[in-house]
């Protein structure tokens with residue numbers, strides 16, 4: 001995007017192009033409910049247009065997208081007029097912009113410090129709820145801000161929208177405004193259902209909420225998990241509280257849901273502090289937020305500040321860094337994993353998304369690439385939410401260059417040259433080189449040394465590459481033959497770090513059977529299965545001798561996993577490596593057998609939130625040692641939910657189902673630590 005100031009003729013041309021593009025994306029977003037580009041890119045187009053029009057006001061026309069809000073109402077719903085226009089918010093994308101917003105306000109008001117109300121910016125769609133004599137008379141979408149669509153029948157189906165107000169002191173006529181949204185869990189469930197029924201899935205909860213509200217058949221809307229939060233007052237027949245916070249409290253008292261995350265912040269620094277706290281909590285919230293909103297608390301001050309064009313001067317939306325961005329696919333490479341799985345990876349033009357610079361995104365497998373039709377040269381939407389690995393969401397087909405090339409899975413491993421094969425019925429293609437393939441060996445060692453496996457501190461990716469490439473290490477057993485003198489010959493490895501690494505390798509010899517099994521990297525044997533195997537068999541020998549049928553007696557071990565375990569132990573070279581590891585002194589303490597009796601025997605326990613005294617995985621293993629079954633989701637069969645700090649949606653689910661919730665102190669009691 002150009003940031004420079006062109007001459008008037010050139011500006012006129014650029015303005016025309018921008019208006020056409022914005023009109024196209026408006027159509028996708030408002031009419032089709034199927035946006036093609038992320039909001040961040042749309043915002044940039046709009047900002048550039050606003051900038052050009054600010055430089056050349058003579059080029060502003062009444063039909064410019066900067067001069068209106070939203071799109072035309074859709075056919076099928078009645079049009080309603082908003083007595084008080086439904087405005088939009090200006091956006092701030094940086095702390096500096098928030099600081100400037102506050103400075104302008106302080107200057108206008110002549111105040112040293114201003115009190116704000118900070119709220120989450122819910123990512124749904126704006127709604128107006130008109131109550132006459134305490135009854136819901138009409139619900140309308142924002143539309144173009146002056147006229148919206150009557151969606152009363154649909155909104156009536158939303159459980160969190162009261163049909164009657166509580167108490168008796170509400171005004172005769174009261175218009176509450178707020179956001180209709182779809183909680184994350186409901187969104188996931190809806191998409192799962194849509195997929196099962198072979199129907200179209202939604203790109204995000206906002207689209208799902210919009211699509212659900214615009215259903216002409218309210219019975220369809222009723223099946224959709226929509227929710228509502230109030231955040232403002234529109235038309236009202238009586239005087240309300242003199243502060244925004246006071247008005248929200250009134251709305252709440254009258255039975256309208258108001259977010260519990262709303263806080264009063266004195267001054268802009270308190271606002272920024274709120275922003276950071278909300279950003280940290282974002283992944284655990286039950287609904288999507290795309291930023292926070294600061295509003296001047298005093299209504300008298302709001303009146304003094306007034307409006308510019310389509311937005312109030314007294315409020316601003318402080319947006320989080322976008323979780324979706326546009327970039328270009330420079331190449332598609334393949335990566336070979338520990339089990340030989342060949343994963344295509346998109347090499348991307350670096351892009352700042354979700355707070356980090358992303359240069360690679362996984363494309364999962366051939367089917368996935370074909371489904372999304374990702375080609376080298378394509379412009380794609382990449383998404384990185386929280387700590388989740390970045391992924392390519394979709395291609396922007398309108399930006400596909402004529403020479404974009406489809407990806408073809410190579411027939412040979414790019415690392416060892418062995419054939420790449422895809423077993424029938426499997427989504428994943430694999431390098432057939434096994435331990436001959438250096439990529440597989442490197443990945444196997446990385447896994448073996450990882451924190452939750454043998455936990456060899458300091459044995460990182462670069463060092464493993466050097467060890468394999470130099471031939472010092474072939475299998476994981478070779479690690480235990482390394483001496484400081486060998487290591488210090490490697491590049492960037494001093495004597496001190498060599499000695500440290502040898503000590504870390506030495507320490508790793510004392511481990512648990514569960515960790516050891518997990519470290520072996522048997523296909524489909526993750527931490528939980530490894531722990532189950534260790535508990536069931538007690539030691540390695542009986543496990544190695546077990547038949548597939550015997551293996552299937554173990555919790556969570558089915559036919560496929562049992563076969564993988566058998567196959568692994570049948571390989572002579574695997575048995576040899578295990579023997580060598582034990583000869584080098586790798587050992588574990590005897591596994592404690594589960595207490596057959598006891599308060600937790602046979603109970604189903606779910607852990608949520610973080611614990612202060614131990615990790616969740618440790619708690620899980622210790623609970624299992626007491627005979628409990630630890631499950632990852634809450635159902636009516638759950639006996640207890642242990643809620644740590646910042647519990648997620650599982651806590652809400654437990655409360656909803658009436659499952660007993662206990663705290664960390666009770667957990668420690670069970671574990672005999674109190």
Ligand code: IVH
Pocket residue numbers: 087088089119120121122123124125126127142178179231232293312315317
């Ligand atoms: S106040 C005059 N508060 O953001 C101010 N809006 O970009 C009117 N939104 O259309 C809006 N959370 O759909 C306000 N706490 C909040 C909000 C919020 C989400 C949405 C709303 C509005 C859009 C403006």
